[in-house]
Structures are given as C-alpha cells and as structure tokens.
Amino acid sequence: MRILGIETSCDDTGAAIYDSEQGLLVNRLASQIELHNQYGGVVPELAARDHIRKLLPLIENLFQDPEIQDRGVDAIAYTAGPGLAGALLVGASVASGLAYAWNVPALPIHHMEGHLLSPMLEETVPEFPFVALLVSGGHTQLVDVEAAGKYRIMGETRDDAAGEAFDKTAKLLGLGYPGGPQIAACAMQGREDRFVFPRPMTRQPGLEFSFSGLKTQVLTTTQKQPRLDTQTIADIALAFELAVVDTLTIKCMRALELSGRKRLIVSGGVGANQRLRDRLRKECEHSGTEVFYPRMEFCTDNGAMIAYAGHYRWQLEMKDDPKLKHHCGYDVRPRWSLEDLSK
Ligand code: KG4
Ligand code: ZN
Numbered sequence: 002m003r004i005l006g007i008e009t010s011c012d013d014t015g016a017a018i019y020d021s022e023q024g025l026l027v028n029r030l031a032s033q034i035e036l037h038n039q040y041g042g043v044v045p046e047l048a049a050r051d052h053i054r055k056l057l058p059l060i061e062n063l064f065q066d067p068e069i070q071d072r073g074v075d076a077i078a079y080t081a082g083p084g085l086a087g088a089l090l091v092g093a094s095v096a097s098g099l100a101y102a103w104n105v106p107a108l109p110i111h112h113m114e115g116h117l118l119s120p121m122l123e124e125t126v127p128e129f130p131f132v133a134l135l136v137s138g139g140h141t142q143l144v145d146v147e148a149a150g151k152y153r154i155m156g157e158t159r160d161d162a163a164g165e166a167f168d169k170t171a172k173l174l175g176l177g178y179p180g181g182p183q184i185a186a187c188a189m190q191g192r193e194d195r196f197v198f199p200r201p202m203t204r205q206p207g208l209e210f211s212f213s214g215l216k217t218q219v220l221t222t223t224q225k226q227p228r229l230d231t232q233t234i235a236d237i238a239l240a241f242e243l244a245v246v247d248t249l250t251i252k253c254m255r256a257l258e259l260s261g262r263k264r265l266i267v268s269g270g271v272g273a274n275q276r277l278r279d280r281l282r283k284e285c286e287h288s289g290t291e292v293f294y295p296r297m298e299f300c301t302d303n304g305a306m307i308a309y310a311g312h313y314r315w316q317l318e319m320k321d322d323p324k325l326k327h328h329c330g331y332d333v334r335p336r337w338s339l340e341d342l343s344k
Contacts, residue, residue: 002020002021002075002076002312002315003018003019003020003021003026003072003073003074003075004018004019004020004074004075004076004077004078004108004308004311004312004315005017005018005060005063005074005076005077005078005099005308006018006019006077006078006079006110006304006305006306006307006308006309006310006311007056007060007077007078007079007080007092007095007096007304007307008079008080008092008112008115008302008303008304008306008307009052009056009079009080009084009088009089009091009092010080010082010083010084010085010088010089010092010112010302011043011048011084011085011088011138011139011302012032012033012034012036012037012043012048012088012302013030013031013032013033013301013302013303014030014031014033014051014052014055014056014059015028015029015030015031015059015302015303015304015305015307016028016029016056016059016060016062016063016304017029017063017303017304017305017307017308018063018069018074018308019305019308019309019311019312021312024122025122025305025308025309026066026069027063027066027069028298028303028304028305029059029062029063029304030059030298030303030304031051031055031059033047033048033051034178034179036048036051037178038177038178040178041172041178042168042172042178043085045085045086045087045088046087048085048087048088049085049087049088049090049091052088052091052092053091056091056092056095057095060095060099073103073105074103074105075105076100076105076106076107076108076311076315077096077099077100077103077105077106077107077108077311078096078107078108078110078307078308078310078311078312078314079092079093079095079096079107079108079109079110079307080092080110080111080112080115080307081093081109081110081111081331081332081333081334081337082109082111082112082333082334082335082336082337083111083112083113083139083140083334083335083336083337084112084139084333084335085335086333086335089333089334089335090333093107093109093331093332093333094331096331097331106319106325106326107325107331108311108314108315108319108325109331109332109334110307110310110311110314111310111337111339111342112302112307113135113137113140113142113269113339114152114310114314114339114342115306115307115309115310116135116137116268116269116306117133117135117144117146117152117266117268117339118306118309118310118313119268119295119299119300119303119305119306119309120266120268120293120294120295120299121309121313122295122299122305122306122309123293123295123296123299125293127264127266127291127293128264129146129147129148129149130145130146130147130148130260130262130264131146131262131264131265131266131293132144132145132146132155132253132256132257132260132262132264132265132266133146133265133266133267133268134249134253134256134265134266134267134268134269134272135268135269136162136163136164136249136267136268136269136270136271136272136277137162137163137164137269137270137271137302138162138164138165138168138179138270139162139164139165140157140158140162140269141157141158141162141163141164141210141212141249141271142154142156142157142158142339143155143156143157143208143252143253143256144339145256145260145262149313149317150314150317150318150342150343151343152339152340152342152343153340153343154338154339154340155208155256155259155260156207156208156209156210156252156256157209157210158209158210158211158212159209159210159211160211160212160213161211161212161213161216162212163210163212163245163249163271164179164180164181164269164270164271165212166212166213166215166216166245167179167180167181167184167245167271168180168181169216170184170215170216170219170238170241171183171184173216173219173220173223174187174219174223174234174237174238175229175234176234176238179270181270181271181273181274182273184238184241184242185242185274185275185276187234187235187238187239188235188238188239188241188242188276189235190231190232190235191235191236191237191238191239191240192232192235192236192239193239193240193243195233195236195240196222196236196237196239196240197240197244198215198218198219198222198240198241198243198244199214199215199218199244200244200247200248200251201214201215201244201248202248203247203248203251203252208252208255208256208259210248210249210252212245212248215241215244215245219237219241222237223237242274242276243276245271245277246274246276246277246280247280249271249277249281250277250280250281250284253265253267253281253284254284254288257288257290262290263289263290263291264290264291264292264293265281265285265290265291265292265293266292266293266294267281267292267293267294268294268295268299268300269300270300270301270302271300272294272295272300273297273300273301278294
C-alpha cells in the first residue's frame with residue numbers, strides 16, 4: 002500500500018509518501034520560520050495562508066519521480082487535529098479534493114499519534130508496550146502505550162507545553178523563533194554555576210507538568226541583572242534548558258517505574274534537544290531501559306510521520322470503515338485527545 006501524508010497543523014507544511022513494502026519514498030518540508038520570526042511566534046492566519054501557497058507545489062514535487070507518478074497512491078492521510086483550525090483546514094481540503102479526484106480514501110490522522118509513531122520510521126523499531134514522552138510546542142504528555150492504538154495519558158502539562166516554554170523564554174531573552182533550537186545553541190556558551198531554576202512539580206508525586214512558572218523565573222532573573230550581556234543571556238539559557246531537561250527526565254523515569262515498562266520513546270519538537278536525548282539515554286542505560294528517538298528531522302513536524310500513521314491506522318481499523326471509502330466531506334478537530342483513539 003502507498004500513502005501520501007499531509008501535515009499542516011501549525012507552521013510547517015509537510016508532504017511525504019510511505020510505501021508498506023519499501024518504506025519512506027520521499028519527504029518534503031516547507032518551513033514558515035522566517036514568516037513568523039518577525040512576530041516572535043506563530044500567527045495562525047498567516048500560517049494558514051502560507052499552507053495554501055506551499056502545499057500543492059510541495060505535493061507536485063513528490064510526484065516528479067516517474068515511478069511515483071505512474072504508480073500513484075492508494076490513500077491520502079492528513080492531519081485532522083489537534084492544531085490551528087485554519088491551518089488544519091488547508092490540509093484537510095487539499096487531501097479531500099485529491100482523494101475525490103484520484104478515487105482513494107482520505108484518512109484523518111491525529112497529529113500526536115503521528116509524533117508517537119515517528120520512531121517506527123527508523124531501522125530499529127520499538128515493540129509494544131512502551132512509555133512515550135511527547136514533547137512539542139503544543140503538548141507535553143507521558144503516554145502509556147500498552148499495544149497498537151491503546152493509549153493512556155499518565156500525565157500532561159497543566160499550562161505551557163515544554164516547547165512553548167522554550168519559545169516564550171527565547172522571546173524574553175531576545176533570541177529568535179522557534180525558541181528551542183535558539184536556546185540550545187545559546188546555552189552551549191553558558192556557565193552552569195551562575196543561575197539555577199526550579200524543577201517544577203518534581204517534589205510532589207505524580208506525572209503532571211507545569212512550565213509556565215519557569216518563564217516568570219527567567220523574567221525576574223533578567224530584570225535583576227544590571228546588564229543583560231551575551232554571557233548573561235547564555236548563562237540564563239543554560240539554566241533554563243537544564244531545568245526543563247531535568248524535569249522531563251525525572252518524570253520519564255517515574256513513569257517507567259510506575260508502569261513497569263522497559264521501553265521509552267521520545268518524540269515531538271523538543272525531542273530534537275540534544276541535551277535531553279543525551280540525558281535520557283544515560284538514565285535509561287542505568288535502569289536497563291531501551292530508549293528510541295526518531296532522527297532530528299522526524300522530531301519536528303513532518304509529512305512522513307503522517308503518511309506512516311495513515312498506513313498504521315488503515316491496517317488497524319480504517320480499512321473496515323465504509324465511510325472512508327466514500328468521499329463524504331471532512332472534519333478537523335483543533336482539540337482532540339489522544340485517548341479518544343483508544344475508544
Ligand atoms: O513538534 P513540533 O515541530 O510542533 C508542534 O507540534 O508543536 O514542535 C515545535 C516545538 C517548538 O516549540 C520548538 O521550540 C521546539 O519544538 N524545539 C526544540 C528544539 N527543536 C524544536 N526545543 C528544544 N530543543 C530543540 N533542539
Ligand atoms: Zn507537532
């Protein structure tokens with residue numbers, strides 16, 4: 002089976018083709034970083050308009066290979082949620098239009114399931130069951146994955162997602178957007194002993210997160226400095242990054258202990274953070290846990306994970322859904338819990 006995957010939930014336009022026999026055939030991405038950088042964050046209306054401009058040329062580009070063009074695809078998977086409503090609607094409309102024209106089903110995919118499954122695009126594939134740490138710009142969740150499609154959220158953030166905290170802190174420090182890579186790069190020059198920020202909610206039991214207080218800590222720390230020079234900014238960036246990495250690590254190890262699972266997968270944009278990857282690898286080695294990451298480009302939003310999730314959902318249940326075979330409109334779900342997929 003061959004599936005076209007379309008991702009437009011936020012500020013990346015992604016398109017890819019996954020083949021059940023041959024794996025990922027082609028993967029393309031158009032980033033909107035420059036567009037949103039001047040505003041210090043994603044502007045939803047601009048994001049949607051840019052998806053309209055970029056999506057069809059990106060898909061056309063996938064079909065440049067004559068073999069891909071001749072063979073065509075058997076289904077189109079698109080991100081139906083969660084995400085920005087206008088941005089989601091662009092992907093959903095294009096997917097439905099093409100599905101109608103090509104007479105193939107259009108499969109609505111949960112963006113976080115795409116992230117969760119992204120390590121499966123790698124050579125060494127994690128087996129079920131496992132714990133998943135999903136850390137992106139919109140979500141921070143620890144999910145117990147008992148079997149294919151069986152999700153139980155063990156804990157999530159009460160306020161800001163980890164990626165959102167990176168983005169807001171970077172803005173406060175005058176670093177660019179998106180904040181994660183900027184803070185990570187800046188923190189390389191930081192000195193560890195100068196500032197220490199708290200590890201929120203790690204002293205109490207449970208697996209909930211809260212990152213909004215950290216950015217307030219950063220704000221008050223910056224206000225107390227007589228001069229916000231480059232070195233001070235790097236020192237603050239490092240203290241912030243260490244606090245987030247430490248917090249995520251403590252909660253991951255706790256989730257593994259509580260669930261008794263011996264496998265951890267980490268995905269979503271913040272999963273690209275090298276300090277987090279190194280730290281978790283070390284802790285997991287220590288506790289005899291296997292840890293799986295997608296490669297960096299599959300941590301952040303991309304079409305490959307949606308194409309893969311489309312294939313996975315098709316095999317799991319969608320092939321038996323008569324509604325999907327008839328083109329009866331489409332749905333987007335800006336708010337949508339991963340647990341709904343287990344029902
Ligand atoms: O998964 P993603 O591309 O989009 C959402 O679904 O939200 O995640 C984007 C988030 C942004 O907040 C960005 O700052 C963060 O991931 N991010 C990082 C890194 N690369 C991206 N955070 C920390 N370190 C990184 N290297
Ligand atoms: Zn994402």
